[in-house]
Amino acid sequence: MRSRLAILWTLVVLAVGVHQVLFWRSARLDTDVLALLPEDEQAPEVDAATRRLTDGAGRELVMLVGAPDWASAQRAADVVTAELSRDTALLAPSVVDASALEKAVEFYRPYRDRLLTPAQRDWLSRASADELGGTALMKLYQPAGPRLTDWDADPLGLWPDWWAARAAESQARPHDGRLWLSGEGREWVLLTWHSQVSAFALGADARITSAVERARAAVTAAVPGGRMVAAGVPLYAEAAAAQASQEMSTIGLGSLLAVLLLVWLTFRSLRPIALVGVSLVLGCAVALSVTALLFERVHLLTLVFGSSLVGVAEDYGFHYFAARQGKPPEERGPLMRGLLPGMALALLTSVVAYLALGMAPFPGLRQMAVFSAAGLLGAFLTVVCWFPRLDTGALPVTAFATRVSASLLRWPRFSSTKRWWLAAAVLAVAVAGGLWRLQSRDDVRQLQGAPANLIADQRELGRLLGLPSPAQFFLVGGESEEQVLAREVELKARLEPLVADKVFTGYRAMSDWLPTAAQQLADAELSARAEARAVAAVAAATGEAPARARFATDVLTPARFLSSPAAQAIRQQWLGQLGTKHYSVVMLRGLNDPSVLPRLADAARGLEGVRWVDKTQEISRLLERYRRLMGGLLGLGYLAVLLTLVARFRREAWRAWVPSVLGTLITLAVFGWTGEPLQLFSVLGLVLLLGMGVDYGIFMLEHPGEGSAWLAVALAGVSTLLSFGLLGLSATPALRSFGLTMLVGEVVIWLLTPCFRLPPGKDVVS
Amino acid sequence: MKRLVLLVGMLLGMTAGASDLVAGVRARLEDAPLLRGEFEQKKTVAGFKKPLVSRGGFVLSREKGVLWDTRVPFASTLTLTRTSLSAEQGAGGAAYHLDASREPALAAMNALLFALLSGDVATLSTRFRVEGELVGADGWKLALTPTDAGLARVFRSIRLEGDRFVRSVRLEETRGDSSVIQFDKLAKAPPLSDTEAKRLAK
Numbered sequence: 010m011r012s013r014l015a016i017l018w019t020l021v022v023l024a025v026g027v028h029q030v031l032f033w034r035s036a037r038l039d040t041d042v043l044a045l046l047p048e049d050e051q052a053p054e055v056d057a058a059t060r061r062l063t064d065g066a067g068r069e070l071v072m073l074v075g076a077p078d079w080a081s082a083q084r085a086a087d088v089v090t091a092e093l094s095r096d097t098a099l100l101a102p103s104v105v106d107a108s109a110l111e112k113a114v115e116f117y118r119p120y121r122d123r124l125l126t127p128a129q130r131d132w133l134s135r136a137s138a139d140e141l142g143g144t145a146l147m148k149l150y151q152p153a154g155p156r157l158t159d160w161d162a163d164p165l166g167l168w169p170d171w172w173a174a175r176a177a178e179s180q181a182r183p184h185d186g187r188l189w190l191s192g193e194g195r196e197w198v199l200l201t202w203h204s205q206v207s208a209f210a211l212g213a214d215a216r217i218t219s220a221v222e223r224a225r226a227a228v229t230a231a232v233p234g235g236r237m238v239a240a241g242v243p244l245y246a247e248a249a250a251a252q253a254s255q256e257m258s259t260i261g262l263g264s265l266l267a268v269l270l271l272v273w274l275t276f277r278s279l280r281p282i283a284l285v286g287v288s289l290v291l292g293c294a295v296a297l298s299v300t301a302l303l304f305e306r307v308h309l310l311t312l313v314f315g316s317s318l319v320g321v322a323e324d325y326g327f328h329y330f331a332a333r334q335g336k337p338p339e340e341r342g343p344l345m346r347g348l349l350p351g352m353a354l355a356l357l358t359s360v361v362a363y364l365a366l367g368m369a370p371f372p373g374l375r376q377m378a379v380f381s382a383a384g385l386l387g388a389f390l391t392v393v394c395w396f397p398r399l400d401t402g403a404l405p406v407t408a409f410a411t412r413v414s415a416s417l418l419r420w421p422r423f424s425s426t427k428r429w430w431l432a433a434a435v436l437a438v439a440v441a442g443g444l445w446r447l448q449s450r451d452d453v454r455q456l457q458g459a460p461a462n463l464i465a466d467q468r469e470l471g472r473l474l475g476l477p478s479p480a481q482f483f484l485v486g487g488e489s490e491e492q493v494l495a496r497e498v499e500l501k502a503r504l505e506p507l508v509a510d511k512v513f514t515g516y517r518a519m520s521d522w523l524p525t526a527a528q529q530l531a532d533a534e535l536s537a538r539a540e541a542r543a544v545a546a547v548a549a550a551t552g553e554a555p556a557r558a559r560f561a562t563d564v565l566t567p568a569r570f571l572s573s574p575a576a577q578a579i580r581q582q583w584l585g586q587l588g589t590k591h592y593s594v595v596m597l598r599g600l601n602d603p604s605v606l607p608r609l610a611d612a613a614r615g616l617e618g619v620r621w622v623d624k625t626q627e628i629s630r631l632l633e634r635y636r637r638l639m640g641g642l643l644g645l646g647y648l649a650v651l652l653t654l655v656a657r658f659r660r661e662a663w664r665a666w667v668p669s670v671l672g673t674l675i676t677l678a679v680f681g682w683t684g685e686p687l688q689l690f691s692v693l694g695l696v697l698l699l700g701m702g703v704d705y706g707i708f709m710l711e712h713p714g715e716g717s718a719w720l721a722v723a724l725a726g727v728s729t730l731l732s733f734g735l736l737g738l739s740a741t742p743a744l745r746s747f748g749l750t751m752l753v754g755e756v757v758i759w760l761l762t763p764c765f766r767l768p769p770g771k772d773v774v775s
Numbered sequence: 776m777k778r779l780v781l782l783v784g785m786l787l788g789m790t791a792g793a794s795d796l797v798a799g800v801r802a803r804l805e806d807a808p809l810l811r812g813e814f815e816q817k818k819t820v821a822g823f824k825k826p827l828v829s830r831g832g833f834v835l836s837r838e839k840g841v842l843w844d845t846r847v848p849f850a851s852t853l854t855l856t857r858t859s860l861s862a863e864q865g866a867g868g869a870a871y872h873l874d875a876s877r878e879p880a881l882a883a884m885n886a887l888l889f890a891l892l893s894g895d896v897a898t899l900s901t902r903f904r905v906e907g908e909l910v911g912a913d914g915w916k917l918a919l920t921p922t923d924a925g926l927a928r929v930f931r932s933i934r935l936e937g938d939r940f941v942r943s944v945r946l947e948e949t950r951g952d953s954s955v956i957q958f959d960k961l962a963k964a965p966p967l968s969d970t971e972a973k974r975l976a977k
Binding site: 143147152184550555 | 843849925951956
């Protein structure tokens with residue numbers, strides 16, 4: 010039976026090995042923070058909108074190069090272009106197609122008569138015949154000006170204004186063959202480049218980032234007052250990859266070295282080091298393979314979090330060797346059988362705790378849960394199946410092990426004395442005070458560990474370019490395409506006063522580029538009437554017989570518009586049909602002040618089919634909801650663990666349970682006193698703490714009075730502490746808060762568990 | 776060897792010729808801070824059999840801008856500064872105003888009209904290929920072809936003729952229309968009147 014299990018496990022390990030080779034050959038690692046965020050089950054159209062708005066920008070690099078005057082700004086732009094052109098395999102300039110505008114003009118030309126700005130619509134419907142005629146004559150006799158059509162196709166010169174309104178949706182203007190904008194005391198050239206390498210293949214060597222930094226330095230050196238602002242997904246991806254690989258090596262190697270050092274100190278033999286090392290490597294390999302098989306892509310943060318697994322998965326090896334020390338090799342089998350119930354129970358509580366993390370609908374969290382649970386199981390099976398077989402030699406007790414084991418006897422033990430109760434009372438007051446001061450914060454930025462300079466550049470770029478926000482927008486739905494466009498018009502009427510009030514700069518909507526069919530017909534009629542009067546006035550004044558040009562008789566449909574080059578700028582905002590309904594997105598520009606968001610939410614109130622989407626707020630609410638839910642589950646979890654413990658240890662169960670409860674409460678109190686806010690990820694840390702903290706109590710109760718159990722608990726505690734302590738150094742706030750929770754909680758539980766050990770000579774399990 | 780020297784000489788001569796032209800035109804033109812006079816514009820527009828003729832007066836102030844007042848066939852005014860363009864028709868209340876500070880296309884158009892009326896060859900040669908010749912003792916002719924894509928969308932070519940002043944401008948638009956403007960009674964005085972200064976200050 011045993012040998013069959015060992016062979017079976019060997020086969021699994023071989024399969025994992027093959028999978029690992031395949032995996033690393035084409036590693037598909039995810040660096041996108043959005044991939045960690047939950048899906049919205051109630052409104053898939055919101056997700057579709059978010060995805061559409063963030064897709065396509067995956068390889069884009071947007072840069073503004075500025076200087077105090079236009080000539081030096083152009084010089085600075087040339088410096089950047091020269092610098093970025095050095096490695097053509099890495100970056101390429103995104104060609105701004107100059108003929109795109111011409112193509113768009115040609116596409117719209119037959120429909121010019123129904124493309125009116127709101128101001129023109131207003132003017133045409135109330136202008137007198139004299140005013141119309143006068144305007145037409147004036148424009149006709151003017152020295153040449155910018156025209157897009159022949160005179161007879163636009164006798165009132167209306168079209169350039171309509172184009173100017175479309176152009177106002179972007180701050181950048183063509184100027185001397187470049188894209189120019191002016192702002193914040195500088196003249197700027199807009200440059201767009203794209204990465205030739207997929208974001209998933211970007212490594213920790215940060216080649217794009219260093220190319221951009223070289224260009225930035227060159228601009229500062231070559232042009233006085235020169236400045237460059239850069240943003241783009243490739244930069245974030247590289248920063249995330251560099252950060253993750255650095256953190257993985259700190260956490261993973263740091264805890265691995267610590268574990269091996271502890272094993273060496275305790276056992277003074279190479280065999281335990283090799284075997285514990287094997288159990289850890291296999292645990293991590295199994296974890297990665299299972300995650301890669303269950304999920305489409307492995308997220309970098311999963312690996313960062315996963316490196317803390319090293320400090321947890323070593324427990325089983327420690328327990329085995331601590332018990333094995335000083336025993337003859339023949340006793341290995343029975344020894345393992347004796348350890349098995351405690352180890353299995355400990356594994357169960359830990360795996361359940363990890364999987365409980367996966368209950369929250371965050372894909373990233375689910376990955377971390379699966380990764381850790383699979384890793385623990387892998388390490389456990391390696392210890393159980395292989396260790397008794399491979400560990401054949403003698404293992405004498407070392408002086409270090411004896412000293413650690415003996416320290417248990419000197420460890421204070423809780424008893425019902427005045428001094429202990431006084432200490433308990435002081436602790437209770439301190440904990441109550443800390444809990445009273447505890448604050449919570451649910452903020453999506455916890456998931457974002459991007460360097461501050463990248464975020465600052467992104468903000469500056471957004472401000473200068475007036476880019477629409479991808480996190481706050483209106484989602485407009487309707488039974489038909491026409492209804493969606495009509496509802497957009499209603500929404501825009503509500504937004505106009507806010508734009509006039511400078512609450513935000515402006516909006517970008519499909520209906521500005523493609524009026525509703527009804528509007529097209531009405532505007533065509535309006536312009537036909539007004540222009541007929543204008544042409545008649547010109548005919549009377551010049552004594553000639555000019556005629557107004559003819560326009561298309563059909564209506565411009567969404568399908569035709571979307572397949573034309575004119576739709577390039579707006580296409581991504583049209584979601585089309587999802588389920589039975591049609592959807593579009595109305596985006597907002599110049600939205601820099603979060604305090605105005607409620608006014609925007611109010612603007613959509615009562616409009617049928619219009620939904621205000623604030624992704625940032627939605628995620629924060631979700632984080633809050635799950636913080637509360639997981640908090641409640643934590644309470645239930647403690648109850649369930651207590652019942653499980655009572656089933657095995659009867660009246661002494663509290664001895665394993667109380668240290669974890671105290672660990673949780675004291676951690677919360679420490680957070681309260683230090684001002685560290687409580688958030689979903691610290692609560693998740695507490696859930697994991699429950700699963701692992703109880704383990705120590707279980708081992709102590711399973712093997713009372715045995716110095717070897719204490720030895721194992723002491724070693725395991727130190728390595729676990731170290732792993733999570735190192736996770737507390739992560740630049741990702743969520744992981745840091747998780748690590749800190751585990752660190753404080755583990756220290757407390759580790760120190761308290763031996764205080765609640767059984768009095769000498771007592772035994773609960775027969 | 777001799778031929779090579781000749782070739783190099785020709786090359787040098789050619790470049791000298793191009794900058795000679797610019798320098799020559801600049802030397803012949805009077806550098807006046809203010810210019811006023813009469814104009815006659817003949818505009819050929821698709822859909823009209825005869826050219827559209829208009830007459831009036833203009834003032835160009837190098838510092839402030841241009842006033843273009845049409846008197847015939849109807850009264851209208853055009854005011855052009857470095858930052859805006861506004862037009863008004865006496866009767867009927869037709870008027871419009873464009874702000875150039877946000878629209879470089881309009882700003883570029885304003886700068887171009889300034890340069891054309893004042894014969895600013897240096898500015899023109901940054902946006903056009905300049906060809907031409909000096910005529911007689913004090914005359915000159917220039918042919919301008921846009922090198923800038925934005926301008927090429929509007930103009931096919933521009934021809935200028937003059938002596939101490941610019942005497943005529945011929946604009947060929949890319950879409951086929953064309954205008955010929957002749958100037959007359961050009962003078963450097965009197966300075967801007969109060970009303971004119973007020974119009975340009977708006």
